[in-house]
Amino acid sequence: MAKKIGFLVNSDRCIGCHACELACKNEYQQEPEIRWRKVYPLKEDSFGGFAREFASLACNHCEDPACLKACPVIAYTKREDGIVMHSKERCIGCKNCMLACPYKVPEFNQKTKKVEKCHMCAARQDRGEKPACVVGCPMEAITIINVNDTIAGAERSLPGFPNAAITNPTTRFIKPVVGRQVRRDA
Amino acid sequence: MMGEWALVLFTVLSQMAAGAFVSLWVLDTVKGNMKEATGTFVSQGVVLAMGLGLLASLGHLGHPLEAYRASAHFGTSWLSREVVLFGLFFFLSVVYYWQWRTGGARHLVGISGSIVALMAVPTSGMVYVLAAIPAWNNFGPVLFFLLTAVTLGPLYAAVLLTIKQYSLGKSLFQFVIAALFCSFMSFALYLSLLISAGDVTALTGWNTMLSITFWLRLFIGWIAPLGILGYVLAQQQWHISRYMILAFALVLIGELLGRELFYGSAVALTMFGL
Numbered sequence: 159m160a161k162k163i164g165f166l167v168n169s170d171r172c173i174g175c176h177a178c179e180l181a182c183k184n185e186y187q188q189e190p191e192i193r194w195r196k197v198y199p200l201k202e203d204s205f206g207g208f209a210r211e212f213a214s215l216a217c218n219h220c221e222d223p224a225c226l227k228a229c230p231v232i233a234y235t236k237r238e239d240g241i242v243m244h245s246k247e248r249c250i251g252c253k254n255c256m257l258a259c260p261y262k263v264p265e266f267n268q269k270t271k272k273v274e275k276c277h278m279c280a281a282r283q284d285r286g287e288k289p290a291c292v293v294g295c296p297m298e299a300i301t302i303i304n305v306n307d308t309i310a311g312a313e314r315s316l317p318g319f320p321n322a323a324i325t326n327p328t329t330r331f332i333k334p335v336v337g338r339q340v341r342r343d344a
Numbered sequence: 345m346m347g348e349w350a351l352v353l354f355t356v357l358s359q360m361a362a363g364a365f366v367s368l369w370v371l372d373t374v375k376g377n378m379k380e381a382t383g384t385f386v387s388q389g390v391v392l393a394m395g396l397g398l399l400a401s402l403g404h405l406g407h408p409l410e411a412y413r414a415s416a417h418f419g420t421s422w423l424s425r426e427v428v429l430f431g432l433f434f435f436l437s438v439v440y441y442w443q444w445r446t447g448g449a450r451h452l453v454g455i456s457g458s459i460v461a462l463m464a465v466p467t468s469g470m471v472y473v474l475a476a477i478p479a480w481n482n483f484g485p486v487l488f489f490l491l492t493a494v495t496l497g498p499l500y501a502a503v504l505l506t507i508k509q510y511s512l513g514k515s516l517f518q519f520v521i522a523a524l525f526c527s528f529m530s531f532a533l534y535l536s537l538l539i540s541a542g543d544v545t546a547l548t549g550w551n552t553m554l555s556i557t558f559w560l561r562l563f564i565g566w567i568a569p570l571g572i573l574g575y576v577l578a579q580q581q582w583h584i585s586r587y588m589i590l591a592f593a594l595v596l597i598g599e600l601l602g603r604e605l606f607y608g609s610a611v612a613l614t615m616f617g618l
Contacts, residue, residue: 198618228421231413231414254421260612272406
């Protein structure tokens with residue numbers, strides 16, 4: 159089976175430091191209001207106990223991308239390896255992809271009057287480098303995986319994430335373990 | 345969703361033009377006694393409304409001068425299909441107007457334009473049938489866009505025909521009353537379905553109900569024109585012309601308010617409740 163890459167987001171490791179967001183912004187010199195990657199706080203009682211947990215998400219590079227279907231100018235394409243690319247040259251700024259994406263990924267750049275989004279650092283990956291967010295995370299909470307592989311503990315969704323059946327995102331999650339107690343015996 | 349004025353104007357004007365085109369073609373085909381000057385005037389009005397609608401639609405784009413490329417994804421994008429069909433409808437409207445003006449054969453253009461208009465309006469609605477916005481992911485957008493066309497279109501044609509002293513029977517207004525009543529009832533049903541659905545769908549319903557725009561739309565776009573048209577048609581000696589422009593203006597304002605509400609009240613799926 160051909161390699162299909164996706165993000166593995168480990169919420170058990172994520173501490174919500176936003177370093178991934180900054181690494182992405184720094185790499186692509188984004189406008190202040192644009193964030194291709196966002197760190198979301200999870201609902202505190204989602205995992206049994208009460209805890210502050212986070213999920214860092216960018217484009218989910220869906221198997222069945224709603225943005226690609228909705229775009230009237232074919233600005234979106236899906237590569238062999240699964241990365242959903244957006245062409246700024248083709249985009250006319252109609253924002254139809256922004257309406258269609260269930261994950262609110264495409265963002266409108268007021269300066270260029272075009273939409274933009276994460277492309278999983280495709281050029282870096284083609285050079286054999288890791289994406290900026292993966293490199294920038296101090297907790298190693300984001301990794302690139304082959305979604306066809308079986309990853310222990312990886313799930314397709316987290317509580318509060320829109321229904322994965324809509325577009326079949328390639329992002330996989332590792333849930334946080336809440337209520338873990340460290341006991342020091344005398 | 346502020347700043348959607350371009351889409352509000354485009355959708356309402358294009359649906360009005362589509363409805364008016366079909367009304368003109370039906371009247372011409374069924375009654376067959378229309379003077380060429382009258383038909384020319386009405387078809388000119390259709391071209392004007394559709395032209396203004398297309399012009400307004402450019403206001404939504406980041407790069408309006410590249411709008412011509414929006415037909416490229418006809419195979420999967422409803423927006424591309426909408427662009428192609430309304431572009432074709434505009435072209436056929438211009439040809440129809442020209443045929444009226446020059447006295448050329450217009451039956452084929454009339455029927456072709458009507459078919460394209462009847463395809464373009466639901467296609468426009470399908471652009472908004474999106475899983476990401478549960479309140480739109482149903483029959484709503486297509487039905488409401490069609491209802492705008494069948495209420496506003498005939499009234500627009502009727503205003504233009506009355507200006508040219510064309511005598512209209514009661515049937516057109518009875519049709520508009522029935523369409524307005526359907527529009528009101530179906531919206532009430534839609535709203536109750538939204539509110540009972542839960543989550544972001546219910547939020548859309550409450551956003552609608554609690555908006556002043558909804559109550560203005562209710563009184564201006566449904567109750568007032570239904571009252572006026574009902575009162576006039578109930579008279580033994582009816583003189584619709586003096587009330588025609590008022591009824592049209594009320595329905596037009598109601599539809600514009602309703603469309604603003606459509607775009608402004610919709611709540612998309614949230615990411616982790618945010």
